[in-house]
Amino acid sequence: MTLYADLQVSRGSFNLSLDLTVEPGEVVALLGPNGAGKTTALRAIAGLLALNGGRIALDGSVWDEPPRTFRTPDRRPIGVVFQDYLLFNHLSCLENVAFGLRARGVDKQIARSEAARWLETVGLSEYARTRPRALSGGQAQRVALARALATDPSLLLLDEPLAALDASTTLHVRAELGQHLQRFEGRTLLVTHDPLDAMVLADRIVIVEDGQIVQEGKPTEVAHRPRTDYVAQLVGLNLYQGTASGTTVTLTEGGTITLAEPTTGPVHVAFPPTAVSLYPTPPSGSPRNTWPAVVTGIEQHAHTVRVRLDASPTGPSTLLADITPAAVADLHLTPGQPLHTTLKATEVHTYPV
Amino acid sequence: MSRRGRSTSGRLPLVLLLPALLGLAFLLVPLIGLLAKAPWSTLPGRLFSADVWQALRLSLVCATSATVLCLLLGVPLAWLLARGGLPGRSLIRAFVTVPLVLPPVVGGVALLLVLGRRGLVGEHLDAWFGISLPFTTAGVIVAEAFVAMPFLVISVEGALRAADPRYEEAAATLGAGRWLTFRRVTLPSIAPGVVAGTVLCWARALGEFGATITFAGNFPGRTTTMPLAVYLALETDPDVAVVLSLVLLLVSVVVLASLRERWISGLR
Numbered sequence: 001m002t003l004y005a006d007l008q009v010s011r012g013s014f015n016l017s018l019d020l021t022v023e024p025g026e027v028v029a030l031l032g033p034n035g036a037g038k039t040t041a042l043r044a045i046a047g048l049l050a051l052n053g054g055r056i057a058l059d060g061s062v063w064d065e066p067p068r069t070f071r072t073p074d075r076r077p078i079g080v081v082f083q084d085y086l087l088f089n090h091l092s093c094l095e096n097v098a099f100g101l102r103a104r105g106v107d108k109q110i111a112r113s114e115a116a117r118w119l120e121t122v123g124l125s126e127y128a129r130t131r132p133r134a135l136s137g138g139q140a141q142r143v144a145l146a147r148a149l150a151t152d153p154s155l156l157l158l159d160e161p162l163a164a165l166d167a168s169t170t171l172h173v174r175a176e177l178g179q180h181l182q183r184f185e186g187r188t189l190l191v192t193h194d195p196l197d198a199m200v201l202a203d204r205i206v207i208v209e210d211g212q213i214v215q216e217g218k219p220t221e222v223a224h225r226p227r228t229d230y231v232a233q234l235v236g237l238n239l240y241q242g243t244a245s246g247t248t249v250t251l252t253e254g255g256t257i258t259l260a261e262p263t264t265g266p267v268h269v270a271f272p273p274t275a276v277s278l279y280p281t282p283p284s285g286s287p288r289n290t291w292p293a294v295v296t297g298i299e300q301h302a303h304t305v306r307v308r309l310d311a312s313p314t315g316p317s318t319l320l321a322d323i324t325p326a327a328v329a330d331l332h333l334t335p336g337q338p339l340h341t342t343l344k345a346t347e348v349h350t351y352p353v
Numbered sequence: 354m355s356r357r358g359r360s361t362s363g364r365l366p367l368v369l370l371l372p373a374l375l376g377l378a379f380l381l382v383p384l385i386g387l388l389a390k391a392p393w394s395t396l397p398g399r400l401f402s403a404d405v406w407q408a409l410r411l412s413l414v415c416a417t418s419a420t421v422l423c424l425l426l427g428v429p430l431a432w433l434l435a436r437g438g439l440p441g442r443s444l445i446r447a448f449v450t451v452p453l454v455l456p457p458v459v460g461g462v463a464l465l466l467v468l469g470r471r472g473l474v475g476e477h478l479d480a481w482f483g484i485s486l487p488f489t490t491a492g493v494i495v496a497e498a499f500v501a502m503p504f505l506v507i508s509v510e511g512a513l514r515a516a517d518p519r520y521e522e523a524a525a526t527l528g529a530g531r532w533l534t535f536r537r538v539t540l541p542s543i544a545p546g547v548v549a550g551t552v553l554c555w556a557r558a559l560g561e562f563g564a565t566i567t568f569a570g571n572f573p574g575r576t577t578t579m580p581l582a583v584y585l586a587l588e589t590d591p592d593v594a595v596v597l598s599l600v601l602l603l604v605s606v607v608v609l610a611s612l613r614e615r616w617i618s619g620l621r
Contacts, residue, residue, distance in 0.1 A: 048522050073525035086523040090541040099537070100527035151528060 001059040003155055003187050007044050008053030009037075016040050016211040022155070022187035029190045029202030037211040038191040039083075042157050045189065046080055047073035058154060058187075074103070076155075079148030083160040085140045087132035093119060093143050094128040100151035118146040122180070138169040145180060156181075158190045162197055171349065174200055178351060195237060199223065199270055200351045207231055220268075236306070238276070238320050240269045244350060255315045258288040260345040267350040273306060275347035276321035279340045280331055289343035291315030295335050298328070307333065311341055384602065391599055392592045399596045407574055408582035409600060415490065415578055416558040419497035420505075423554050426498075427505040428547065432535065434506070435513035446510075453503045460499055461567025468495065468568075492569035493576050497558035505554040512546020513539070549612060556608045560601065 002021050009016040016037040022028045030038045043049040045056055047063065050070055056063040063071045079100070087096050098115035102108065119125050122142040132140055141161060148156060161177060162170050178201050181188055192198055198205045199219045207215045207222065215222060215231050222231065223239045242251040244267045247259045257269055277283075283290060293315065297308035305328045309319040321341065323331075331339070392399070399405065433439060434446055452460055468475040468486045478484040486492040520542065524534040540547070562580040569576040571585065579601055586594035 046526055048525070072530075073522070074528045074530050076526075078526055080523070080526040082519070082523060086517075086520055088520065088523075088538060088541075090544075099524070099529070103524070103527050103529035103533055103537075147527070157526075 003045075003056075003058045003189075005041075005045055005056045006054035007041050007056070008051055009040055009044055009049065010052050011040065014040075014211060016044075018206075018208065018211070018213055020189070020206065022189055024187055025185055026204065027181050027188040027190060027202045029192060029198035029205045030208055031192055031195060031198040031205050032208035034193055036208045038193070038208055039159055041208070042080075042159050042189065042191045045155070046078055046157055047071060047076050077151075077153050078155045078157060079151060079153035080157045081141070081144045081148045081159065081161050084164050085132075085144035087135075087140055087143055087147070089131060089133050092129050092131060093124065093135070096132060096143060097147045097150050100147060104151060115146075115150055118150045119143070122146045122176075136169070137165045138173045141165065141173055142176070145177065149180070149184065152186075154186050156184060156186055156188045158188065158192075160192055161190070162192070162194065175351070177201065196270065196272075196349065199237060199239065199268075200349060236273055236320060236322070237270050238273060238316065240316055242267060242269055247345075249350065251316060253317055254313055255291070255311065255317070257315070257343070257348060258345050259348055259350060263350050265352065267352055269348060269350050271343060271348045273320040273322035274304075275344050276309075276319060277342050277344075278307065278309075278321055278323060278327070278331060278333075279342070282340050283342055288345050289315070289348075291319075291341050291343075293319060293339050293341045295333055295337045295339060297335060298333055300325075305333075309339070309341060315341065315343075387595065387598055387602060391595050395592070396596060396599075399593055400600070402593075404573070404582070405593065405597060405600075408577055408579050408597065411490070411493075411574070411577065412559055412579040415493045415497055416555055416561075418494045419501060419558040420551060420555040422494065422498045423502040423505045423558075424547075424551060427502045427550075427554075428509055428540075431506045431509035431513055432539075435510045436518070449506050450503050452500055453507075457500050457561065457563030457565075458567050461496060461564035464496060464499060464564065464568045468492075487568055488570040488572065488576060490569075490575050493565050493578060496564040496568040497561045500561050500564050501554045501557040504557050505550040508546055508550030508553060509543065512543035512550075515546075516542050552608055552612050556605060559604060 002023050005018070005020040007016055007018045007020065014037065018037070018041055020028065020030075020041070030041060032038050040049065044051055044064070047070075051064045051066050053066060055065045057065075058077075062069045063076055087093075088099065091099065094112060094115050097118050098111040101111035101114055106114070116125070116128060119128055122145060124139060124142055124146070127135065127139065127143070132143065135143065141164075145161070162174055165173055174197065181201060190197070190201055202219060205215075205217065205219055205222045206213055220239060220241075223237055240251050240253065240257070242249040242257070244259070244263045244265060246262045246264075249257045249259060249267060249269050251257065251269070291311035291314045293309040293311035295307060296310050299306045299308075304322040305325055307321045307323060307328075309321060310317050311319045319341065430449065434442060434449070439445065465472065465487060467473045468478070470476070470479050470485055470487065475486065478486070486495055516539065520538055521534050524538045525531075529537065559578075560580055561578070562584070565576070565578060566581055566584075571577050571581050577585070579597055583594050583597045583601070586597060
C-alpha cells in the first residue's frame with residue numbers, strides 16, 4: 001500500500017503545501033535548502049506536528065485529516081532517525097534499540113534478543129552495553145537506525161541522517177545506510193539538504209523550495225534535466241553510469257574513470273564539479289584521471305564559474321567543472337578551446353544501479 | 354607563586370570587605386556558639402534519652418512521609434507546569450510558590466480553616482470518613498508537606514524545563530505513550546533535579562515549626578517533632594534544647610554536603 005500524504009501546514013507566514021506518495025520498498029528523498037519546509041513535512045508525517053489541512057493515510061488507515069482525525073505518533077507504525085539521533089543517554093545501546101519493542105508491548109527477553117540481532121545487523125554487537133554518549137557519530141547513527149528499524153515500521157523517516165557526521169566518515173556511513181535502506185521492505189522518506197545523499201540513497205527525489213515542490217523524478221532525471229536554476233545548482237553533479245571492475249569504471253557513454261576504492265558491477269558514478277581541475281598544458285606527475293577536453297560552454301554562477309567540457313573519447317562526453325573567476329581569466333577560457341582536465345579519485349562516489 | 358602576588362585587580366575595597374566579613378560572622382557565630390555551649394560531657398546520655406529519641410523518630414517519620422506525599426503530588430504538578438501547555442501557567446506557578454514566602458504560621462491557620470473539624474473540607478472528612486487531621490501525626494505530615502512542596506515543585510520544574518523535549522518526541526515515535534515516556538525517558542533524565550528537590554523538601558519538612566504547631570499542636574509522641582521539642586525544652590531544660598539543636602544542625606550539614614557533592618556541582 002502506498003503512503004499518501006497531502007500536507008498543508010501553516011506556521012506564521014510560512015506555508016507548506018506538499019503532495020507526497022511513497023511506495024513499499026521505495027526511498028523518496030525530500031531535497032531542498034534549509035528552511036524549505038522539509039523537516040516540517042517529516043514532523044507532520046511522524047505526528048509530531050498536526051496538519052492544518054490535507055490528509056495523511058497508509059494502508060487504508062487515516063493518520064491525520066483535520067479537523068476530525070489525528071493519530072498521535074505512538075499510534076503510527078513509523079521509525080524515525082533524527083538529525084542528532086536523540087539516543088537515550090541513560091540507557092545502553094541495547095536498551096535503546098529494544099525501547100520501541102518494549103513500548104509496543106513485546107516481552108522483555110524477546111525484545112532484548114531482537115535488539116541484539118539488530119545491533120549485529122548494523123555491526124555494533126560489541127557495543128550492546130555501551131552508553132550512547134561513548135559512541136562516535138557514525139556508530140550513534142547506526143544505533144539510531146537500528147532503533148528505528150527494530151519495530152519493523154511501515155514507514156521509515158530519516159531527518160538529515162548524515163548531517164551530524166564529519167566529512168571523513170560520511171562516505172562510509174552513507175554507503176552502509178544505502179545497503180540497509182535497500183534491504184528495508186517498508187517505505188522510506190529521507191529529508192536532506194545534501195544532493196549527494198539524495199542521489200546515492202533515493203529512488204526518487206522530490207525537490208522542495210519555500211514549502212512547494214519544484215521538481216520530482218529519478219536522481220538521474222533530476223540531475224540531467226534540472227527544471228529550474230535552483231535545481232541545477234543544487235544537483236550540480238557529474239553523474240554517469242558504467243561498469244566497475246576494480247578501481248576502474250568503464251562508462252556506458254565511453255571513457256573510463258579511476259576510483260579510490262575498488263568495486264564491481266554496474267554502478268552510478270558521481271562527483272561534484274569542484275573536483276575537476278583545468279590546466280592549459282598536460283599536468284606534471286601522474287594524476288589518475290587526466291583527460292584532454294574541449295570547452296563547450298561557460299556559465300557564471302554566484303561565486304564560481306561553471307565550465308562545460310567534452311572529454312571524450314578518454315573521459316565523459318559531458319563534464320562540469322566549477323572554477324573561480326580568476327582561473328577563468330588565467331586560462332583565457334573560450335568555447336572550443338582545448339584544455340587538460342584532472343579529477344581527484346577520492347572525490348568520486350559510486351553506488352549500485 | 355602565591356596568589357596574592359599575582360592579583361591583577363588591586364586591593365579589595367574596604368567598604369565591601371568589612372560588611373562581607375561581618376555578614377560571614379553573623380551567619381557563623383551562632384552555630385559556633387551552639388557547639389561551644391553544648392553539654393558535651395552529658396551529651397550521650399541526653400541524646401539517647403526517651404524524650405529526644407521519641408521526638409527524633411517522629412520527626413524522621415513525618416518528614417519522610419511528607420516528602421513522599423510531596424513527590425507523589427509535586428512531580429506531576431511540576432510536569433503539568435513545564436509540559437502541560439496550560440493557560441495562565443505563570444499565575445499557577447505563582448500560587449505554587451506562595452507557601453515559600455508565606456509565614457508558616459499563616460499556612461497553619463489556613464490549613465486549620467480548611468481541614469479543621471469545622472473547616473471547609475475537614476467538615477466532610479469528619480462526617481463521611483470519620484477522619485480528623487488537626488492535632489494528629491497525619492496533621493503534622495500535612496502541615497510539613499504544605500510548606501515543603503514548593504521546594505520540590507520548583508526544583509523539578511526547573512529540571513524539566515532544562516531537559517530537551519525532543520527526547521520525548523523520539524520516545525513517542527517509538528510507540529511510547531505519554532505515561533511510559535514520562536517514566537522511561539523524562540524521569541531518568543531529570544533524576545538529578547528530582548533528587549535535589551527531594552532533599553531540599555525533606556530538609557524543609559524536618560525543620561518545619563510554625564505550620565506544625567498551629568495545625569497539629571504539641572502532643573509529645575504524636576505531634577511534637579524536633580523543632581517543637583527544641584522550643585519546649587528551651588523553657589524547661591536548656592541543655593536538652595542545645596542537644597536537640599545539635600542533632601538538627603548535624604542533619605542539615607549532612608543534607609548540604611550530599612547536595613553539593615552529588616547533585617549541585619557537576620551533576621554526575
